Amino acid sequence: MSTDDKNQPSNIARREMLKRVGAAGAVGAVAAIPATELARPAQAQSKPPASPQQPVREALETLTAAEADVLEAMVARIVPTDENGPGAAEARAAHYIDRALTGPLASSKPAYVSGLAALDAYAQSSKGAPFTKLAARDQDAVLTDLEKNVAKDFRPNAAAFFNMVRNHTMQGMFSDPYYGGNANFIGWDLIGYPGIRMVVSVEEQSMSKPPKVLRKSAYDEAMFSKRGEHHGH
Amino acid sequence: MATNLKKTNVVVIGLGAAGGTAVLPLTRAGLDVVGLEAGDWLRPRDFAPDELRNNFRGWPQSVQKANSEVPTHRRNASAPYSPRPATHPMMNAVGGTTLHFFAQAWRLNPWDFKVASETTRRYGAARIPKGCTVEDWPFGFEELEPYYDKVDYEVGVSGKAGNLKGKIDPRGNIFEGPRSREYPMPPLRLTEFTEHMFGAAKKLGWAPFPGAALINSVPYGGRSACVYHGYCTRGGCHVSAKNGPHITTIPKAQETKRLTVVTRAHVTRIEIDEKTGRATGATYIKDGVEYFQPADAVLLASYTYENVRLLLMSKSKAFPNGLANNNGQVGRHYMTHNTSSRVFGLFPKNINNWYGTQGQGVALDNWADDNFDHGALDFIGGGSLFVYSDRRPIDAATMPTFGRPAWGSAWKAFVKENADRWNLATMQKTTLPYEDNVLDLDPTVKDRLGNPVIRITADWKDNDRKVSEFLREKMKQWFMEAGAIATENAPVGTQGPSTHAIGGTRMGDNKATNTVDRWGFAHEVPNLGVMGGSVMGTSGARNPTLTIQALSWRTAERLAQAWKSIAV
Numbered sequence: 001m002s003t004d005d006k007n008q009p010s011n012i013a014r015r016e017m018l019k020r021v022g023a024a025g026a027v028g029a030v031a032a033i034p035a036t037e038l039a040r041p042a043q044a045q046s047k048p049p050a051s052p053q054q055p056v057r058e059a060l061e062t063l064t065a066a067e068a069d070v071l072e073a074m075v076a077r078i079v080p081t082d083e084n085g086p087g088a089a090e091a092r093a094a095h096y097i098d099r100a101l102t103g104p105l106a107s108s109k110p111a112y113v114s115g116l117a118a119l120d121a122y123a124q125s126s127k128g129a130p131f132t133k134l135a136a137r138d139q140d141a142v143l144t145d146l147e148k149n150v151a152k153d154f155r156p157n158a159a160a161f162f163n164m165v166r167n168h169t170m171q172g173m174f175s176d177p178y179y180g181g182n183a184n185f186i187g188w189d190l191i192g193y194p195g196i197r198m199v200v201s202v203e204e205q206s207m208s209k210p211p212k213v214l215r216k217s218a219y220d221e222a223m224f225s226k227r228g229e230h231h232g233h
Numbered sequence: 234m235a236t237n238l239k240k241t242n243v244v245v246i247g248l249g250a251a252g253g254t255a256v257l258p259l260t261r262a263g264l265d266v267v268g269l270e271a272g273d274w275l276r277p278r279d280f281a282p283d284e285l286r287n288n289f290r291g292w293p294q295s296v297q298k299a300n301s302e303v304p305t306h307r308r309n310a311s312a313p314y315s316p317r318p319a320t321h322p323m324m325n326a327v328g329g330t331t332l333h334f335f336a337q338a339w340r341l342n343p344w345d346f347k348v349a350s351e352t353t354r355r356y357g358a359a360r361i362p363k364g365c366t367v368e369d370w371p372f373g374f375e376e377l378e379p380y381y382d383k384v385d386y387e388v389g390v391s392g393k394a395g396n397l398k399g400k401i402d403p404r405g406n407i408f409e410g411p412r413s414r415e416y417p418m419p420p421l422r423l424t425e426f427t428e429h430m431f432g433a434a435k436k437l438g439w440a441p442f443p444g445a446a447l448i449n450s451v452p453y454g455g456r457s458a459c460v461y462h463g464y465c466t467r468g469g470c471h472v473s474a475k476n477g478p479h480i481t482t483i484p485k486a487q488e489t490k491r492l493t494v495v496t497r498a499h500v501t502r503i504e505i506d507e508k509t510g511r512a513t514g515a516t517y518i519k520d521g522v523e524y525f526q527p528a529d530a531v532l533l534a535s536y537t538y539e540n541v542r543l544l545l546m547s548k549s550k551a552f553p554n555g556l557a558n559n560n561g562q563v564g565r566h567y568m569t570h571n572t573s574s575r576v577f578g579l580f581p582k583n584i585n586n587w588y589g590t591q592g593q594g595v596a597l598d599n600w601a602d603d604n605f606d607h608g609a610l611d612f613i614g615g616g617s618l619f620v621y622s623d624r625r626p627i628d629a630a631t632m633p634t635f636g637r638p639a640w641g642s643a644w645k646a647f648v649k650e651n652a653d654r655w656n657l658a659t660m661q662k663t664t665l666p667y668e669d670n671v672l673d674l675d676p677t678v679k680d681r682l683g684n685p686v687i688r689i690t691a692d693w694k695d696n697d698r699k700v701s702e703f704l705r706e707k708m709k710q711w712f713m714e715a716g717a718i719a720t721e722n723a724p725v726g727t728q729g730p731s732t733h734a735i736g737g738t739r740m741g742d743n744k745a746t747n748t749v750d751r752w753g754f755a756h757e758v759p760n761l762g763v764m765g766g767s768v769m770g771t772s773g774a775r776n777p778t779l780t781i782q783a784l785s786w787r788t789a790e791r792l793a794q795a796w797k798s799i800a801v
Contacts, residue, residue, distance in 0.1 A: 077640075077641065078640045078641070079640070079645060080641060080642050080645065082642045082645065084642070084645050084646050084649050085649075087645070104290050104293060140641060143640075147640075166639070166640055167631075170627055170630055170631050171285055171289060171627060173630065174284075174626040174627040174629075174630045175284060175285035175289075175626070175627060176283050176284070176285060178283075179285055187626065187630070188626055190630075190645070190648070190649055191626060191629050191630050191648055191649065191652035191653070192583070192649075192652060192653055193587060193626045193629065193652075194587055196282050196462075197462055197463075197588065198460065198462060198471075199460040199461075199462065200460060200461040200462055200463065200588040200589070202422065204588060205424040205425065205461065205585060205588050205589060205622060206424070206425045206585060207425040207426055207429075207582070207583065207584055207585045208425065210583065210585060211585070211587075211588075218281040218282045218283045219281065221281070223277065223278060223471065224278055224280075224281035224282075224283075224471075225278075228278075
């Protein structure tokens with residue numbers, strides 16, 4: 001079975017490395033990016049993180065290690081790491097999805113389990129290797145087949161699976177970092193979001209002088225914290 | 234067996250824009266009121282600027298009864314079902330959907346009350362489309378003006394008058410009906426971008442004006458002014474500047490000590506006395522226990538879909554087809570605004586649309602209603618145009634790509650450059666009621682209690698589509714005049730579940746074609762009032778909430794003034 005192949009040691013090691021370096025924005029070394037991408041100098045251009053990162057804790061809350069590997073590889077092509085900076089891998093979009101699949105997106109778990117297996121099977125049958133082993137351009141070709149709904153054996157169909165993962169990847173890229181994605185504000189920096197502000201002045205709504213970029217979560221504001229409005233912060 | 238509660242004067246079903254407004258005139262008139270609300274109280278700490286939770290997850294921290302009651306939809310009686318949305322367009326809470334609505338605060342224009350007669354007078358009766366069931370309202374704009382005025386001042390609306398007692402002021406909407414006094418607050422400020430759009434409209438010879446909003450532009454009612462933080466769409470206001478009934482009319486009614494608010498009350502049935510045919514109260518389930526709340530009068534104010542559903546579910550010997558439905562009119566004359574067919578404009582530089590609110594914008598009424606000559610056109614009605622400042626990160630990143638890929642490196646380069654270079658205009662259009670656009674109970678799909686959900690059978694008709702096409706061209710012209718480099722149309726779509734659901738319990742003097750009378754009380758059940766967009770007979774070309782609030786105030790005031798003839 002091809003699904004068993006994904007538990008081979010090289011993949012586990014790759015995932016371990018990703019865990020250690022991924023969210024720290026340790027650019028260029030991100031292992032979810034196929035080797036063809038690693039040669040690109042692009043990563044070096046992205047800004048270093050503003051502050052030293054805490055150790056990254058990411059439990060596999062919903063997906064198996066094998067499923068998570070395929071998902072990591074898929075989201076890394078939906079928002080690639082390239083000359084325009086870090087992508088979904090560094091933003092930890094797959095971690096966001098894995099967490100949400102145990103909570104608000106729980107009803108989508110069966111679609112992920114069957115869809116990720118179908119993706120790997122389709123990669124094997126159309127390109128001769130598991131999805132994670134393909135070069136970036138072959139991964140893109142496979143995902144294009146899903147998007148165009150020409151890939152078979154997906155339930156209900158390949159396009160629905162692709163669109164679901166794309167939508168959730170966007171959530172993982174661009175939602176509040178509290179939810180486990182948008183690590184280091186990678187998503188918000190990409191689109192130039194100037195940040196959460198509690199009060200916005202006339203000047204901060206002007207076109208000619210863009211507002212200063214603030215990097216914080218809504219839940220850095222004590223008034224929205226679960227702990228109550230008056231806890232020290 | 235339901236637990237019988239102590240009788241009250243009036244039971245109000247739903248404490249949103251409609252019911253939450255009505256409780257103030259009722260209690261001030263000395264009536265005891267029980268308000269049954271399916272949701273809960275929320276407070277500013279619930280209103281974090283969190284796009285994922287608010288815009289994508291349907292407020293999971295709150296009771297969302299409606300989410301198990303999402304209506305089904307089909308385009309016509311022989312069409313397959315459309316995909317069913319995961320969440321209901323409206324929310325359950327004290328204050329209802331005013332917690333997260335756009336808060337645009339429009340009065341209907343005088344034409345909206347007389348679509349049938351004005352069209353006939355100006356263009357001939359043949360211009361009313363075949364199959365269209367439109368009637369004039371039982372009264373004109375001037376009858377509702379005093380109630381609009383009460384809501385403007387008691388609840389709080391910001392804006393600039395364009396017609397003060399007949400005197401036209403071009404700083405406001407020159408097409409509006411005469412208002413008795415100026416708004417209590419000046420309009421929300423424009424942004425550099427919306428000022429720019431304002432100027433472009435002027436260059437076209439049009440008459441732009443700042444939008445009116447149920448939002449404090451300055452401190453009002455003891456509450457703060459808007460802080461323009463950008464999370465108003467489907468987000469509650471953490472500084473209480475967005476004027477829903479939960480912070481205005483409901484607390485004022487509570488001060489009278491005559492209002493009892495019951496939260497998490499899931500109403501399942503309106504009861505009647507089979508002998509007299511009069512309403513006796515409402516049955517509801519709270520936390521798994523069933524109660525019966527008796528009342529002298531019942532006011533149904535639970536949004537269009539739920540108003541129709543509760544009436545159709547409340548069958549009895551006297552009303553075998555549903556309450557107040559022996560004339561078969563409940564569920565008829567249904568329409569929404571065609572708000573899905575919008576226009577995106579793409580600009581060559583960043584417009585800084587990240588902050589603000591949907592109420593903070595520039596409006597245009599030149600192409601709405603009958604404000605322009607339709608003599609050479611092949612449709613009636615039109616639409617309002619509205620450009621505002623509002624953008625959140627997921628929304629920005631999932632912008633239309635104007636024909637480019639929606640993922641991968643090319644997409645990433647595109648959004649990196651353009652995430653803040655687009656604007657999406659609101660275009661609310663005249664929609665007409667037709668004999669085959671209807672609401673009924675779904676024969677198979679149930680809510681979590683096992684009761685049928687509403688089934689919408691409705692689609693856009695020729696007139697609606699022609700209005701859409703016409704408006705798109707006008708909006709495109711406006712964006713291009715302002716320097717846009719491209720525009721893209723959103724699909725016209727179909728008439729599925731909407732936040733602007735109108736009709737279903739229409740108001741009118743004709744007992745054969747309307748469910749409620751000119752005051753909002755059922756023709757067939759005199760002590761049952763219905764409030765909300767469901768009583769409106771025409772769509773207007775603008776957000777309906779202010780009209781719903783004005784109508785609700787009027788129905789409540791009528792109940793208090795005619796108490797002996799209606800309720801006793």
